[in-house]
Amino acid sequence: MSLLSPAISSLARMRLWRIEAWKNNPLDAQREVLQDLVTSAQYTEFGRKYNFSQLFNVKAFKQAVPIHEYDDIKPYIERIMQGEQNILWNTPIYWFAKSSGTTSDKSKFIPISDESLQDGHYKASKDVLSLYYQYNPESALLTGKGLVIGGSHNINPMNTDAQYGDLSAVLLQNSPFWGHWLRTPDLSIALMDEWENKIEKLAESTIKENVTSISGVPTWTLVLFKRILEITGKQTMAEVWPSLELYMHGGVSFTPYKEQFQKLIGKKINYLEMYNASEGFFAAQDTPGDEGMLLFTDHGIFMEFMPVSEYGKKDPQTISLQDVEIGKNYALIISTNGGLWRYLVGDTIQFTSLQPYRVKVSGRLKHYMNAFGEEVIVDNSDKAITMACERTGAVVNDYTAAPVYFSDNANGAHEWLIEFEKEPGNITAFTNELDTALKSINSDYEAKRHKSIALGLPVIHSLRKGAFTEWLRQRGKLGGQHKVPRLSNERKYVEEILQLNRSTFANS
Secondary structure, X not given: OOOHXXXXXXXXXXXXXXXXXXXXXXXXXXXXXXXXXXXXXXXXXXXXXXXHHHOOOHHHHHHHOOOEOXXXXXXXXXXXXXXXXXXXXXOOOOEEEEEOOOOOOOOEEEEEOHHHHHHHHHHHHHXXXXXXXXXXXXXXXHHOEEEEOOOOEEEOOOOOOOEXXXXXXXXXXXXXXXXXXXXXXXXXXXXXXXXXXXXXXXXXXXXXXXXXXXXOOHHHHHHHHHHHHHHHOOOOXXXXXXXXXXXXXXXXXXXXXXXXXXXXXXXXXXEEEEEEEOOEEEEEOOOOOOOOEEEOOOXXXXXXXXXXXXXXXXXXXXXXXXXXXXXXOEEEEEEEOOOOOOEEEEEEEEEEEEOOEEEEEEEEOXXXXXXXXXXXXXXXXXXXXXXXXXXXXXXXXXXXXXXXXXXXXXXXXXXXXXXXXXXXXXXXXXXXXXXXXHHHHOHHHHHHHHHHOOEOOOEEEEOOOOHHHHHHHHXXXXXXXXXXXXXXXXXXXXXHHHHHHHHOOOXX
């Protein structure tokens, strides 16, 4: 153990009383956050439009301000990007987190204020560190370097003062000088655009570093691991980085990837899930092994929860934190110190605990399959894939699925495109196990599968390795936070990937 570890651990524990304050009084913390937000923005253009100076409680706020999706606030954001200020927030905004998502080809630009950086993302990161040290007081985490597999950075051509990049790039660019001592690689590599070259540079520049933690999207982290093992000739990452103790992940479910990580790393390390998006840092695991993430209620974000059944209604209703229930799907609505007001993030979450409030991400509002009333969400499909792998010895790299609709000759079904790291010995057995797992997880799916009257056995295609990567490359979405959409209720993605798999890889 490093001599620095006890001192760092002590400093981390000093923050715990602040964490306990909002953890134990989340409703008070949320009311104070909303009051601060409305007071700060009352003289902005948006605040004047919705009469913020006369809003004194949550009920009045919800009655005055409508729920917004990105297209609703896009005109305000475009004006800020052109140099106007005091539009959505009362302090200058010069940074934007570019988020393309996976349901639209258009990029979204989320405004990032200094408050959303300091009181949101960075404050939450410090709290994550404190919570980690609470359970790992002997940790040597900060005696080595954190490997950040982040996004790219560009200058916004519309205004020389305004800049944008992936969230990770914006955070790196604005981090304090001492933060650069604690991370790797060099900023010039971390912010590279071209991902295949970036992976090569990442591998070459980090092999000799004392890496103690890694954060990044699982798919690209695995690609980096494999390349490093090729270069070094080592069998496991523990041989390359013996002090590696923590992997921080988010954005997609880690469940389908955990077996590959354990195998490639070659020793027991800690895994920590975070719910950190362009719009804000919402939650992180505070208890090792617990699938729920502690909801961050004092980090510049006021949260509302919309039952999924309300989505698409003319006047959708939301509930506050005190009225949520465990296990129900809610769409997250946020108001932030970056100037987002009653903004629909697009994620669906479920509460796993109410004392304290813990959540898990269950999917996306537009990522599901419900062509036959089966209501399969990403949380279902991730679990079913994992169960099928455990029962057949298969290992899955990535997957997507969509409905096959009724025809004159056949009932409907679900069509799965799966890229295996390790093929199952028998694809029919894998199909049956996947089907059985979904039945055990989702009663609506089980009912529709009864005697195959409404829904037939899943149709599975095993893709050539690299098919999903090539698809993302052709769409200009290779690397960073871009992800393959797990589920879709329409067949656009499935058809594109099947065609690519047939054409590009036909002779390989």
